Amino acid sequence: MLRLITSIGMLIVFNAHSQQKTYCNPINIDYGYTPFDRFASQGKHRATADPVIVNFQEKLFLFSTNQEGYWYSDNMLDWTFVSRKFLVDDTYKHDLNAPAAWAMKDTLYVYGSTWKSDFPIWKSTNPTIDDWEIAVDTLKVGAWDPAFHYDEDTDDLYLYWGSSNVWPLLGTKINTKTMQSEGFVKPILQLNPEDHGWERFGEYNDNVFLQPFLEGAWVTKHNGLYYMQYGAPGTEFSGYADGVYVSKNPLEGYEYQAHNPFSYKPGGFARGAGHGATFHDNFDNYWHVSTIAISTKNNFERRLGIWPAGFDQDDVMYCNTAYGDYPTYLPEYAQDKDFTKDMFTGWMLLNYQKPVLSSSTLGAYHSNFVVDEDIKTYWSAKTGDKGEWFQTDLGEVSTVNAIQINYADQDAEFLGKTLGKFHQYKIYGSNDGKKWTVIVDKSKNKTDVPHDYIELANPVKARYLKLENWHMPTGKFALSGFRVFGKGTGEKPKAVERFVALRATPKKYGERRSVWFKWQQNEMADGYVIYWGKSPDKLYGSIMVYGKNEYYFTGADRVDPYYFQIEAFNNNGISERTEIIKAE
Structure with missing residues (x-):
């Protein structure tokens, strides 16, 4: 269905699936193609990344890189595209790159990445159509990979930004009347790959010639705490993930959450879960939208995924990517589900x-x-x-x-x-x-x-x-x-046997950021899911492995002990999980 709205742009409405209770990653939106000839030397292709979803007026608004517009949805399944170029001229081909979007009172705001102070902040009270005006023509700070956080409790606005393998993420307070920085810029956090294995550069966190990239700031406030989310180590990798630091202050005092990375999906069909944003649905549940890597024709060939997320009883932030590219319940049908484990349909x-x-x-x-x-x-x-x-x-x-x-x-x-x-x-x-x-x-x-x-x-x-x-x-x-x-009509696999996790011990020489898993091959299994965490009751991390009976996990933090569990699956169902094992 195509409708032309005279004088205010074009809307594309697609995927009218009102009877559906589920969705499946990658999300099905009309991704644009890369706008750059140099990125298309191995073939022209669709590409987007760096998503943000904002719940505004009980609709979900999705912005991402190089799309010349944005989408909105009532149900997280059917997305309507609104065609809109936010550039005031044609200086850049890319329009919005790693955009920031945030709701402040009755208005939705949008800002795009720039190294210079040459990009306006736009605002709208009616964004379901192309109805935008400039809130401020120049944000003097300038910011690449920007993220704004409006604190409803204090009526304060903060800007965070950074995309570098050298510099930290930065933050500043924004005056809500002038929409400019109040002058103090503070470093928020920097990567520490020497301790955090998942922050190391490379497809398997094994690349030593280049420092990892820190980017994708996003802040969520929960129970009086500020959760600073960030992406690492590189957008082209299956292990691209989001970690989180936590503070009682929006601009300082952030400490690394023990359970990291909180958004991580290195295995399966759709791999990668980094540089994203956490948002509320209309049923008071959290979700996390992030970047999926393809990187076949170009390193920046990417898609988007949405994963169940939230905070547990100890205020630990988590994201559930187990079976995350299989059919998953939509918000309307997820109200009686445990977001930590029960969002998968079982199909x-x-x-x-x-x-x-x-x-x-x-x-x-x-x-x-x-x-x-x-x-x-x-x-x-x-x-x-x-x-x-x-x-x-x-x-x-x-x-x-x-x-x-x-x-x-x-x-x-x-x-x-x-x-x-x-x-x-x-x-x-x-x-x-x-x-x-x-x-x-x-x-x-x-x-x-x-x-x-x-x-x-x-x-x-x-x-x-x-x-x-x-x-x-x-x-x-x-x-x-x-x-x-x-x-299928057959039997699901029996429980996995002889599951072991080999890791260097704390008092002996060895690489403790990596763990080698081995188990007995299950003849009935198509694949396996390994669950991991730093507490036996918080196995929020997951890794999907097809066909093999081993996996080399390179995402561990150096100092802490870990707990692991594994299950097998095939076309008929999922086995019982093994007993939890501990690797000091």
């Missing part, structure tokens, strides 16, 4: 590494990449023509509850934000691979759905599923994941 992935067929294959972009649970790899057909298809075999007739289609960019034609583009397709189901029935018909769809997620109103029984292309917005028909969720 399992049915086609991991199962047999596949396709209409054609372009070069080395093989069809098995669609079912390898790696967003970085993809299959491409030889064309983007109607009639190209991909087929997956679930191995047995299974109950199908939901399907996620993750398109990849092969020979895309666009740079920057595009409007009015759309995908069209049909999904067929079969028990024998010969007689087919239409399960999903989006052959007349007119919306851009790069990570389309369909929760079936009525689950279906099928062994084979076929996705048939009808229209691509650009490029070849290409998929990084055609993910089928539900339940």
Whole structure:
């Protein structure tokens, strides 16, 4: 559906899924393409990152990098895009980069990254349409990766910023009348990779030639405490995460929370959970939106994810990313759930590494990449023509509850934000691979759905599923994941045996920021989830591992002991967890 609103911009409304109770990461919004030629040398592609979601007037407003507009939603599933360039001229191609957004009384404010004092602060009391005015034409401080925090209790406004592998995050108080700094700039925090393993640079925190990057400031106030969130060590890595420091003062005295990183997702299909923001839904629950890494065509090829979050009874900030790229309950249907563990529906992935067929294959972009649970790899057909298809075999007739289609960019034609583009397709189901029935018909769809997620109103029984292309917005028909969720008919795995965690002891030489896990391979398992934390009752961290019976965890803090637990899963369900083990 496309509506042109005369004189106030263009709105795109898509994904009318009012019956759905769940969503699935990466979130399904019409991501723009990178606006930079130099970033597209290996192929033009969609990209955004550095998200912030603000609850304003009981709607969620989502801003992120290089989108020439923003989205809003009533339910965290159906997102409406509002086309808007916030630049006062065409000095930059990127428009808003790592934007700041915050609500102050009856007004929503937006500010973009700049090294100079040349970017205005915008404001609106009616942001569901393009109805903005300049609050102040120049913020003299200038700030890259800015974040504003308005303290409703004190009627004070603070600005935090920084993106560097040298300098700390900085903060200052902003006068709410002049919207300028009151003059005192204070250092807030700096990385300490010598003690915090997860802050080390590199895909596996093992890179020694470059210092890690500190960025993505965001403050949440809870029970009188200020929680300063920050991203590290680099946006292109699966281990990109958010940590948190806590203080009673908004500008000083911040101390490292023992349970860090609090937002962390190094495994699974959608990996990375750094540089984000924590927000309230309309049911008084917290969520955390953050950046997912792809980094295939360029280091800055990224998507967005939303994870359940909150504060426990001891005011420890947590984020639940376990099964975080599987179907998860939406806010409206999460009221009786425990956000620390019960947000996953229990619908399992049915086609991991199962047999596949396709209409054609372009070069080395093989069809098995669609079912390898790696967003970085993809299959491409030889064309983007109607009639190209991909087929997956679930191995047995299974109950199908939901399907996620993750398109990849092969020979895309666009740079920057595009409007009015759309995908069209049909999904067929079969028990024998010969007689087919239409399960999903989006052959007349007119919306851009790069990570389309369909929760079936009525689950279906099928062994084979076929996705048939009808229209691509650009490029070849290409998929990084055609993910089928539900339940098989067999047994779930038995509990994992011989789970051990090998770590250097405190009084002997060794690398204590890393832990090597080993366990007996479970013949019934597709994969495993390792839970970890610094207290046996706070195993908030999680790592998803497919196919292997070992994992090298490089995200530990050097000094503290850790507790670990593991479970196995397959298409039929999840095993019992093992007993908790301790690694001094």
